[in-house]
Amino acid sequence: MTASSTTSEQLLVEARGVTVQYRMQESHTSTLKEFVLAKISGKASWKVSYALKNAALTVGKGECVALIGHNGCGKSTFLKVLAGILKPIEGEVLVRGRVAPLIELGAGFDPELTGRENVFLSCSLMGLSRKEIEERMEAIAAFAELGDYFDQPVKTYSSGMYMRLGFSCSTAIDAELLLIDEILAVGDENFQKKCFERLHKARREGVSLVLVTHDLNVVRQIADRALVIDHGEIQYEGDPRLAVDFYLDLMEKARIAALPEAVREELKRQVELKKNDRIHRDFSRGDAKISRVAALGKNGSLGVLTAGEPWTLEIEIDVLIAFPAPPVIGYAVRRPDGVRIFGSNTKTKAESGTPTPQSLKNKGRHVVRFCFDGLALASGTYSVIAAVHNHGLEATIEIIEIAGAIRVVDPNDEDNFDADLLAANQRSGTVEFIVPTAE
Amino acid sequence: MHTRTNAGPKATVARKTLWLVSGAAMNSGRMLETRSLAKWKDLVILLVQRDLRVRYRGSFLGYVWSMMNPLLYMAILSFVFSHLMRVKIENYAAFILSGTLTWNLFHQSLMIGVNSILGNGALLRKVQVPAALFPAVSVCSVLVNFVLALGPYVLIALATGVQLTPWILALPLVIVPYLIFIYGLALFVGTMNISFRDVGHTLEPLLTMLFYASPIVYPVEMLPESYRKLLWLNPMTPFLTEMRSLLFYGRAPSAQGMTLIFALAFAAFVLGVLVYRKNRDGFVYNL
Secondary structure (H helix, E strand, O other): OHHHHHHHHOEEEEEEEEEEEEEEEOOOOOOHHHHHHHHHHOOOOEEEEEEEEEEEEEEEOOOEEEEEEOOOOOHHHHHHHHOOOOOOOEEEEEEEOOEEEEOOOOOOOOOOOEHHHHHHHHHHHOOOOHHHHHHHHHHHHHHHOOHHHHHOEHHHOOHHHHHHHHHHHHHHOOOOEEEEEOHHHOOOHHHHHHHHHHHHHHHHOOOEEEEEOOOHHHHHHHOOEEEEEEOOEEEEEEOHHHHHHHHHHHHHHHHHHHOOHHHHHHHHHHHHHHHHHHHOOOOOOOOEEEEEEEEEOOOOOEOEEEOOOOEEEEEEEEEOOOOOOOOEEEEEEEOOOOOEEEEEEHHHHHHOOOOOOHHHHOOEEEEEEEEEOOOOOOOEEEEEEEEEEOOOOOOEEEEEEEEEEEEEEOOOOOOOOOOOOOOOOOOOOEEEEEOOOOO | OHHHHHHHHHHHHHHOEEEEEEOOOOOOOOOOOOOOHHHHHHHHHHHHHHHHHHHHOOOOOOOHHHHHHHHHHHHHHHHHHHHHOOOOOOOHHHHHHHHHHHHHHHHHHHHHHOOHHHHOHHHHOOOOOOOOHHHHHHHHHHHHHHHHHHHHHHHHHHHOOOOOOHHHHHHHHHHHHHHHHHHHHHHHHHHHHHHOOHHHHHHHHHHHHHHHOOOOOOOHHHOOHHHHHHHOOOOHHHHHHHHHHHHHHOOOOOHHHHHHHHHHHHHHHHHHHHHHHHHHHHHHHHO
């Protein structure tokens, strides 16, 4: 008990077996007469739909958990359960510490009251005392940047001003847990930036976050963990990147399932066609093998490269049959999130002046080196795809999706603040071939 | 599962559990709010202020209306009953005013209270706040009106020669149970109105009926003996009688009346709270 209680001490949220049910009346009775009539005739039938089924969640101190899923999957419902607004029909929710629900900005604002009066009202609803609000008033007003409008009725505000004031109130309450529902999608660029800064600040101070969003980049950037909810059930929990992939996969499956029968058949047929196409050639998949891929730095360091310095990508292939024409060897470099940044192949190099030796079509072990004068990548870990195609690039003979990793170290920018400021393409590099001597 | 709920207190003391929801423990385990009484007080005051500000926003006389309305009403009623119906009661204007003031506290609280939970639906869906707060706010904001209207009453009473005695200072003794009574009913109708919107529409005619069935424009003694017993079935009768004892006749409240008042307050409060507790979990779904 002691051991388990110490671990649960650090958890701000413990939810188990949370089930939420919405009852929809098939014949809606909103008046007493209708209700009595329906009861008497036994027609008061309910259509039960589950908004959440047996959902569980724990949030530790300082942790950021994202909830993703299709529209109506139950993620907002889950957030409302955590906020204590909605009571589940089953399950247990334990929340420790002060919670700020940012379910909608400006909750509790009355349009007739001034900004200042609304700050009192809204913060008081969220659990602050009058004295605490007075202490924070200046900071709230400053963050909202309303100027003279602060003492004007809220009904005269633009929607941006309204949101600024709302966000300002919600984050002023020094919560230990923020529950955020898609609110960051609203507001202009500057406001969003400000909100994110405030959220990052909160995170640095050890505030926990539960985030509902459709912005998958936000999930990848700030979440420590992500949950994918589908039709009220948690389908995946874990690493945000993998969760996003899982979610996109789920969406794609749903998209295909929603297509008309005929369209789906056509898609299937096209896949079949491509397969057949390959078989009819005078070589097949696996007739060449990639045996080694290596990224070499200036002093021969393998895999670890320094930004700005020359480097070489070495691909070793074993050609198993004699090809009618030299195959094409190519590579691509991918960002951690899977986006390809640059890449090239021997065919484009041939077009730009380095012809592919004819001997590459012969059986044996060949090495292709792509050489670069300077590595224009920000620090981080990148992966390499290597592939062998036929001479006309119509078919793939061999492809390795993750052939190796490149770890870029930048002495000037270790924190990788500018990961998105990626360098332009490196196609300008040269290429070299080492081919076995003819027998 | 429940061992955790029970093992909670240790952790609760250490890290203050904000709330705990347990599906099985329907009502008992729900949301142990840690807000202090002072914070609730602050919130109620703010909500009452909001109600009053919104009510009088844009009106030239503002709070003066709280005092003017009962006076105008009194003028109409006393004209109708003393001049047209020829009711013979001494100091009839003050007599009516003492009754209508008491009645209005009840009437307005219920009329505002019946829509108070529904009207704050948008809020209940976004912020964790007990719905029972809103009928309380309705009653409190009407109480402000009542207190404001007491001033003009005293002036009229003095002007028309009503003998005011120190018993008027005992007013809280009756008003406190009266407010509890009103709150219980406001909570009841406010809750019922969520499932059945008819409640809101039915209330107005029902209250008009009750107005004439209560000793407001007439004293109990004016009724024939046979009807008097019936009048005591009306829960408003003891409240009106005792309020009038203090305000108009300057008499001590009767022990019997006070017992009845407290019993009624208790009953109405229990009714409201029970109905509320039974329904509150469904509010967010039905609003």
